[in-house]
Amino acid sequence: MSSTKFILGVFDDPDEMMHGIDKLQKNSIPIYDVYTPMPIHGIDAKLGIKDSRLGYAAFMFGCMGGTTIFTLVYYFLVHDWPMNIGGKNYFAIPDFIPVTFEWTVLFASFGMAFTFFFATHLFPGRAPRVMDLRATNDKFVIAIDAKGNVPHEDIDSILKEAGAVEVKHNDRKYVSYE
Structure with missing residues (x-):
């Protein structure tokens, strides 16, 4: 043989x-x-x-990032340390849209990179398969x-x-x- x-x-x-x-x-x-x-x-x-299903993973990681920062901001500004500044609400949603967007992009990009490396077995230090x-x-x-x-x-x-x-x-x- x-x-x-x-x-x-x-x-x-x-x-x-x-x-x-x-x-x-x-x-x-x-x-x-x-x-x-x-x-x-x-x-x-x-x-x-x-x-590729990488887009679905990016969406899920983005949702996780947005939810994480929104939850943290809500906890810090409403429950942990509420501050009355100029008579505004403790939790004014429009003020936190930029940081929520940034965390969404951060989690989606890092999550996609790690998912891609995991799915293709391209870990750092590994010899490429050719x-x-x-x-x-x-x-x-x-x-x-x-x-x-x-x-x-x-x-x-x-x-x-x-x-x-x-x-x-x-x-x-x-x-x-x-």
């Missing part, structure tokens, strides 16, 4: 890579992932990647899980027909920078 875990098709041109994705999908070969040095319009829909280091510079890489039932020679020929400049067989899941 082969020790190959992934078959990598390396492309020079994003249009050829998109053509390669079409050919692989036409032959019912599942694509593990695609690595590109820049965003490519339409690749998410072609690969069937769902929209199939081929050239995908971060100037190459476009299609990774195919080699454990499927399609013969490797057929996948190699499909990738070469689509315009791959190189087809590699990886025996490791990721390449390290060391």
